[in-house]
Amino acid sequence: MENIEKAKNIIKKVLQYDDNTIEKVKISEALETLLKNEEIPKTIKDDIKYIDGLSSAKKRAFLKYILNILETIKKEEKEKETIFFEKLSINELEKILIENLKILKPIEKKALKKVGATNIRKALYYFPVRYEDKRIKKIKQVKEGESGVFKVEVESIKKVNRGRIKVEVLLKDDTGSLKAYFVHDKPFLFNIFTKGKKLLVGGKVSIFRGEKNIFQPEVYNIEDSIIIDRIVPVYSLRGDSSIKTSSQTINHLRRAIFKLLKRYSKYIDEYMPKYILEKYKLPEIVEAIRRIHFPLSSENIDLLNDYETRYQIRFIFEELFLLQLAQEYRRYMLMQEQAEQIITNEDFIEKFEEKLPFELTNAQKKAIKEILEDIKKPIPMNRMVQGDVGSGKTIVAMAASYATALNKKQVAVMAPTEILAKQHFNNFKNILEPLGIKIALLTGSITGKEKKNLLKHIKNGDIDIVIGTHALIQDNVEFKNLSLVIVDEQHRFGVEQRKILTEKSHKSPHTLVMTATPIPRTLAMTYYGDLDVSIINELPKGRKPVKTFLLYEDERKNLYKMMKEELDKGRQAFVVYPLIEESEKTDLKSAEEGFKHYQEAFPDKKVVMLHGKMKQEEKDKIMEDFKNKKADILVSTTVIEVGVDVPNASIMVIEEAHRFGLSQIHQLRGRIGRGQYEGYCFLIIPSEFRKPSEDKTKENQRRRTLERLKVLVKTTDGFKIAEKDLEFRGSGDLVGTAQSGRFNFSIADLDRPLDRRIIKFAKEEAKKIIEEDPQLKDYPQLRQLLFDKYGDRFELSTVA
Secondary structure (H helix, E strand, C coil), X not given: CHHHHHHHHHHHHHHCCCHHHHHHCCCHHHHHHHHCCCCCCHHHHHHHCCHHHCCHHHXXXXXXXXXXXXXXHHHHHHHHCCCCCCCECHHHHHHCEHHHCCXXXXXXXXXXXXXXXXXXXXXXXXCCCEEEEECEECHHHCCXXXXXXXXXXXXXXXEXXXXXXXXXXXXXXXXXXXXXEECCCCHHHHHHCCCCCEEEEEEEEEXXXXXXXXXXXXXXXXXXXXXXXXXXXXXXXXXCCCCCCXXXXXXXXXXXXXXXXXHHHXXXXXXXXXXXHHHCCCCCHHHHHHHHHCCCCXXXXXXXXXXXXXXXXXXXXXXXXXXXXXXXXXXXXXXXXXXXXXXXXXXXXXXXXXXXXXXXXXXXXXXXXXXHHHHCCCCCCEEEEEECCCCCHHHHHHHHHHHHHHCCCEEEEECCCHHHHHHHHHHHXXXXXXXXXXXXXXXXXXXXXXXXHHHHHHHHCCCCEEEECHHHHCCXXXXXXXXXXXXXXXXXXXXXXXXXXXXXXXXXXEXXXXXXXXXXXXXXXXXXXXXXEEEXXXXXXXXXXXXXXXXXXXXXXXXXXXXXXXXXXCCEEEEECCXXXXXXXXXXXXXXXXXXXXXXXXXXXXXEEECCCCCHHHHHHHHHHHHCCCCCEEEECCCXXXXXXXXXXXXXXXXXXXXXXXXXXXXXXXXCCCCXXXXXXXXXXXXXXXXXXXXXXXXXXXXXXXXXXXXXXXXCCHHHHHHHHHHHCCHHHHHCHHHHHCCCCCCCCCCCHHHHHHHHHHHHHHHHHHHHCCCCCCCHHHHHHHHHHHCCCCCCCCCC
């Protein structure tokens, strides 16, 4: 600040000189030295070198421009130097309601209401989605592709007829000229742009045939310092649909947030641990909250729009740190609970394998070993088995169940659907019943006397393993000594289910979650950070990888030929159509047409159809019939039940494959080749993808689609596919939008590589802080934030 003040005094003194003296005076070196380490635009620093060689008029104009920039910086810096007398916690900021504030105009309150910002906290934490460059610049300064606002004089305006362009306006300032183009010739343009008129125009500059031009520029009537001559925030205006927006809503929102920052930001109490801010060079809350909304004029706009400034990184880190803190806190709380110790002999895995009709893979043995290590402890296990499609997760669950049953304790296995529950029941029964383990199936379709009898045996402890659907958590289901709960297929063991099942046991049960979706490590850390993870990344011996082919629509003859060969051998085929919720009717129609099409193509085969509008019982019946070989081809609009085993199916046709995610297709093709027969997966895409497109955007999409789908042709490694899917489609598609949305991130985004790196550091710091201060006694505000945001999701207050 001292150097800026000195530079300003020099400039003010020189500006008092007459033209003759101002031309002779040498000040480049003095200004360069003073402003060398100050936060001013690089272009100005570069131009200062040449100031001594300018004519008196140009030197005077340039010095005035520099003085204006330095005044702005002084004003911005002054805001940072406010002395704080009182502090407001985040909770106290929530209590100050927008509707009660007199500093805001009704139109500004309305803009905040539109985006759901009902209190100060919500308003200040409603972060910009991007930024626009509205700094006032000289025409000469601006390069192609850069944006800015220009103080210009109208040189001329004329109608033209050049393609879409109807009007050309020649604008100038003291450094050069700029042509503005409009696609209409409405009369008001000729009123705005009259020769000799001085005004402000803004937009992106391009260069054509050596001339700078600006297309459809914005014209500003007033020089409002909140929305002009700075980098301005752009906010999403999604929200309350009953409140209509105008072209000025974004500016009303900017002005409202600017006023709130000016009035309240200086009082926000810091809640992040000081040592973390210092370690990662993150700004404190007061500066960060101001600058994320209204960056300094010297900030790099590209870094801002890539979310890579220190202010944005502070909030990204904070958001991910809070999530990791919630997960680590939940782990700590679970460790305070008591669970049954399940003890096994050292040779348990070998003895168990001897009783199986196949060999275990090394990955299965490792997973079983990790589970046995967990369940022998007197604290609850909280583990996820993550295994590729067909990797044999069920046998791992079976081993854990067997160990628990040998300890005279009970197991509950929860599956998402009745058909999957029956499948597990049959698999468990085939292997564990000969070993003296009693297994029962409990689903919604079991009623009356049969159900009453079953519930009595579960309560008495006569049943070792109960397999079922959500019927397991009904009030009338009681266990004698439930000690292990296994939840299948990505239906994450919710807080309520866990709570209900925990209450059915005199101690906390050990929990095992199974998922067939390979998830990249950073995402697993984010979405399942409170769980220990076992990975099964090997296929069982003898299982052949599914062969995958990419076919264009006009190659159907080849598809039908290969399908016929397999169907004639007695095999079966799945045909899957995409389901996009917004266009459900269209999807159903395309699948119905496809169903008819396959009936015509295979008149001697039985074709059945499954779609989302059917009742669950109807879906289960069709699936059961298909499994029992009562149909040859199953056409489906929905994703076929994950985990459903049809050993006789060897063909999977994915229609409109370009509309699916890689992991989704990988899941689907895992439904085939599960028996002794080799599996074939066909990805069908429109013929237009065969030829390059002249449209650059369409061509990029075409290449990207082919590159994406070829990943499936090249590899069957689910983890490699998941990494590629993350790269191509993003984390929401990979873990499911419901899962990705459950943490309600306001700025963090795991589709950005930087954020995926940040989460590793956030995890380390969260772990460290919980180890040292598990109840967060030294950080009451942080604890409050944690409970406010994640208390319900992670059952933080009731977990013990």
